[in-house]
Amino acid sequence: MTTDFTGSFTQQEPIPPAAIAAATAVMQHGRLHRYNTAGDEVAETVLLEQEFAAATGAQYCLAVASGGYAMTTALRACGVGHGDKVLTNAFTLAPVPGAIAAVGAVPVFVGTTADLVIDFDDLQAKIGQARVLLLSHMRGHICDMARLMAICDAAGVTVIEDCAHTMGATWDGIASGRWGRFGCYSTQTYKHINSGEGGLLVSDDAQAMARAIMLSGSYMLYHTHRAAPPPEIFADIRYDTPNISGRMDNLRAAILRPQLADLPAQAARWNARYAVLQDGLADTPGLYLPQRDRREGFVASSFQFLLLDWTPEAITEVLARCAARGVELKWFGRSDPVGFTSRYDSWRYAPSTPMPATDRVLAGIIDMRLPLTFTLDDCALIARIIRAEVSAVFQAQK
Numbered sequence: 001m002t003t004d005f006t007g008s009f010t011q012q013e014p015i016p017p018a019a020i021a022a023a024t025a026v027m028q029h030g031r032l033h034r035y036n037t038a039g040d041e042v043a044e045t046v047l048l049e050q051e052f053a054a055a056t057g058a059q060y061c062l063a064v065a066s067g068g069y070a071m072t073t074a075l076r077a078c079g080v081g082h083g084d085k086v087l088t089n090a091f092t093l094a095p096v097p098g099a100i101a102a103v104g105a106v107p108v109f110v111g112t113t114a115d116l117v118i119d120f121d122d123l124q125a126k127i128g129q130a131r132v133l134l135l136s137h138m139r140g141h142i143c144d145m146a147r148l149m150a151i152c153d154a155a156g157v158t159v160i161e162d163c164a165h166t167m168g169a170t171w172d173g174i175a176s177g178r179w180g181r182f183g184c185y186s187t188q189t190y191k192h193i194n195s196g197e198g199g200l201l202v203s204d205d206a207q208a209m210a211r212a213i214m215l216s217g218s219y220m221l222y223h224t225h226r227a228a229p230p231p232e233i234f235a236d237i238r239y240d241t242p243n244i245s246g247r248m249d250n251l252r253a254a255i256l257r258p259q260l261a262d263l264p265a266q267a268a269r270w271n272a273r274y275a276v277l278q279d280g281l282a283d284t285p286g287l288y289l290p291q292r293d294r295r296e297g298f299v300a301s302s303f304q305f306l307l308l309d310w311t312p313e314a315i316t317e318v319l320a321r322c323a324a325r326g327v328e329l330k331w332f333g334r335s336d337p338v339g340f341t342s343r344y345d346s347w348r349y350a351p352s353t354p355m356p357a358t359d360r361v362l363a364g365i366i367d368m369r370l371p372l373t374f375t376l377d378d379c380a381l382i383a384r385i386i387r388a389e390v391s392a393v394f395q396a397q398k
């Protein structure tokens with residue numbers, strides 16, 4: 001019996017047959033652009049927007065080209081522009097500060113706790129510096145949203161949610177993305193539904209969503225949208241808003257609709273894998289598992305643990321030993337950015353001052369993807385490998 005893992009951490013499941021059939025139908029009729037419809041046909045993109053609005057409980061939804069585009073559009077629709085400051089998480093990925101920089105604004109980084117949610121004390125201390133918070137639910141960890149909204153509402157700060165890792169998730173029964181003015185989602189291959197690239201934006205704010213629709217490049221065809229504010233809302237907005245094209249096409253929407261219908265079932269499969277890892281790693285000496293509130297209805301498409309206060313050499317040793325056994329772990333604390341992982345101080349275009357408490361957490365975060373191509377047995381094996389290698393290095397350190 002082998003004790004090494006041989007699966008791939010980057011291999012997602014194939015596109016389901018219903019999605020392939022829907023995509024083939026779009027390619028056969030050739031009307032891929034969302035505004036290219038025949039007769040009374042309703043575009044796949046329009047249907048996806050209606051279904052996603054229903055799934056999240058939002059009034060309005062807009063399908064766009066990427067999660068990053070969803071965020072820049074939300075920022076613009078909230079009036080963020082050149083030189084404005086925008087609060088955001090220090091623990092996030094490059095597209096988040098990148099979206100802020102894209103509109104000419106400047107990120108103000110807010111720290112993270114060891115449970116991988118935004119640090120409320122640091123947020124409170126910095127809240128006066130900006131009018132908008134782009135809150136990243138990084139790796140699917142959701143903070144106490146009622147408390148967050150209370151802090152932001154009291155300070156007059158608008159919240160935009162980056163839900164790239166929380167599509168299908170909830171806080172206290174309310175969908176992630178429905179607490180702030182906008183929720184921004186990604187349908188990129190590594191997220192919860194897969195169209196290669198793509199994004200979705202939800203809101204209940206009619207004016208802001210009308211601006212977002214015009215921004216996305218709807219020309220004067222906004223009336224063909226169904227999960228959109230009524231045409232009269234566009235009266236002035238259609239003249240005042242620039243077209244910054246970033247629409248989603250019907251091919252991607254066709255691929256996504258069957259996957260969206262499957263999302264609750266897929267979320268349960270992710271969480272079953274997470275539970276096996278969680279059990280397998282519980283009480284491992286030297287290893288901290290982020291705690292989750294029972295109000296958090298998460299979708300665990302990835303797994304994190306912390307090696308808090310370990311030396312870089314010891315962490316490097318754990319990673320090397322796990323890698324030798326087929327378990328690919330990412331380390332946020334690495335001094336130089338690699339692959340998808342980087343730290344706030346590696347985004348040199350954005351000014352930052354050191355945050356010692358956050359640096360301590362970031363230095364210890366170990367991250368891994370949890371693709372649904374892993375079986376529950378795979379997850380148990382991965383947990384045994386990590387447990388053994390962390391324990392061996394931890395013992396040797398003493």
Ligand SMILES: *Cc1c(COP(=O)(O)O)cnc(C)c1O
Nearest residue numbers: 066067068093095162164186188
């Ligand atoms: C992937 C990702 C995004 C943006 O998604 P794209 O569709 O790749 O632009 C935003 N935030 C986080 C945290 C992400 O991981």
